[in-house]
Amino acid sequence: MGVLERFRITRFALWIHRVFGKRHARIGIYGPPNVGKTTLANRMLMDWAGETIGTVSEIPHETRRAKWKSNVKIENGSSSLVIDIVDTPGIATKVDYKEFIEQYGLDPDEAKRRAKEATEGVIEAIRWLESIDGVVLVMDSTENPFTQVNVTILGNLEARNLPVIIAANKIDLEKSSPATLKSAFPQHPVVPISALTGYNLDNLYTTMVKHFGKRRRKRK
Amino acid sequence: MKKEKGVSVTLISRKKLESFSTDEKIDYIIKEVSKGKILVLENGLTPVEQSALIQQTMAKIDHDTFIGIEMEGYADVENDGNMLRKILNKIFGVIKKPRMTVIGPANLLKTVYKDNNVIQTMIITGKGAK
Ligand SMILES: Nc1nc2c(ncn2[C@@H]2O[C@H](COP(=O)(O)OP(=O)(O)OP(=O)(O)O)[C@@H](O)[C@H]2O)c(=O)[nH]1
Numbered sequence: 393m394g395v396l397e398r399f400r401i402t403r404f405a406l407w408i409h410r411v412f413g414k415r416h417a418r419i420g421i422y423g424p425p426n427v428g429k430t431t432l433a434n435r436m437l438m439d440w441a442g443e444t445i446g447t448v449s450e451i452p453h454e455t456r457r458a459k460w461k462s463n464v465k466i467e468n469g470s471s472s473l474v475i476d477i478v479d480t481p482g483i484a485t486k487v488d489y490k491e492f493i494e495q496y497g498l499d500p501d502e503a504k505r506r507a508k509e510a511t512e513g514v515i516e517a518i519r520w521l522e523s524i525d526g527v528v529l530v531m532d533s534t535e536n537p538f539t540q541v542n543v544t545i546l547g548n549l550e551a552r553n554l555p556v557i558i559a560a561n562k563i564d565l566e567k568s569s570p571a572t573l574k575s576a577f578p579q580h581p582v583v584p585i586s587a588l589t590g591y592n593l594d595n596l597y598t599t600m601v602k603h604f605g606k607r608r609r610k611r612k
Numbered sequence: 613m614k615k616e617k618g619v620s621v622t623l624i625s626r627k628k629l630e631s632f633s634t635d636e637k638i639d640y641i642i643k644e645v646s647k648g649k650i651l652v653l654e655n656g657l658t659p660v661e662q663s664a665l666i667q668q669t670m671a672k673i674d675h676d677t678f679i680g681i682e683m684e685g686y687a688d689v690e691n692d693g694n695m696l697r698k699i700l701n702k703i704f705g706v707i708k709k710p711r712m713t714v715i716g717p718a719n720l721l722k723t724v725y726k727d728n729n730v731i732q733t734m735i736i737t738g739k740g741a742k
């Protein structure tokens with residue numbers, strides 16, 4: 393069976409599930425390494441399910457396997473949303489084990505192992521895009537948003553008409569510029585947050601319920 | 613090749629790119645870039661091709677010889693106010709028309725600056741070069 397055919401069948405199965413309501417919308421938390429995806433996933437799950445999902449680290453590629461939690465109910469006043477949340481490995485176009493040694497002091501064996509697992513994590517994260525219904529794309533608002541990884545993720549989602557919310561993270565840092573992200577991506581909701589302090593998470597939840605809660609995929 | 617100084621930069625026309633299937637295109641890019649060449653594509657890759665290229669790059673990374681790619685291209689300008697296009701986008705999703713893209717080995721090519729209209733890169737010679 394061709395890739396495209398298989399893809400169509402998967403989509404069809406998803407559609408059937410959606411129509412008969414057997415499966416919750418699956419929301420992926422995506423972005424480049426180290427932008428705060430797991431910090432955000434942990435906070436979301438602490439707020440709505442009372443548990444955490446993964447470890448956080450200042451060293452990039454901490455998450456190297458996708459992890460998910462099913463049946464998470466997010467409430468917003470009288471409306472609510474039940475979703476499966478997937479925390480994905482950071483997507484990158486390169487992985488250099490020497491960076492782990494030189495910048496973070498890992499020993500060479502550990503650095504090489506981390507790099508190898510990181511490459512597998514990137515492949516896995518991209519593969520997961522096919523079975524996801526919506527995405528919270530996390531960006532570090534202290535950094536340039538016009539990177540290829542952001543462009544590629546957004547392009548894939550837009551081509552399939554999937555709803556995206558951009559979480560402009562780390563706005564507790566002085567050099568953050570959420571306004572840059574807003575003007576860079578006017579076609580999507582951009583919510584400035586700090587996953588670390590929890591600042592403005594309410595606003596993100598409200599946006600999620602509104603944006604992902606629609607019965608059908610977004611027709612923007 | 614390795615003894616020559618300097619880095620090869622190849623500009624590839626839209627016509628040549630269009631003569632490739634997606635798989636051929638990705639194979640070609642990986643092959644050239646992993647040999648240490650920098651490519652400038654007249655029209656870039658579709659989002660699906662971009663993610664396939666990233667996956668194949670990851671599979672090819674080998675600690676000391678190939679650490680991956682640097683790739684930068686322009687996103688499409690989609691808000692041109694064209695009504696028909698808006699309607700089609702609503703029905704079928706946004707079809708991004710890929711634009712000019714530069715791709716090179718990550719140890720040689722570094723992005724210095726990028727916004728919607730300018731991509732500035734630097735070629736690292738010396739220590740980075742193979
Ligand atoms: N100042 C600040 N730091 C943050 C924030 N969110 C995350 N961080 C820090 O950023 C670093 C990376 O956080 P993670 O949550 O591990 O990032 P990630 O996106 O999951 O990274 P990978 O799993 O490696 O892709 C850690 O040192 C976090 O403490 C934030 O809102 N503000």
Ligand SMILES: [Mg+2]
Nearest residue numbers: 429430454455
């Ligand atoms: Mg993580």
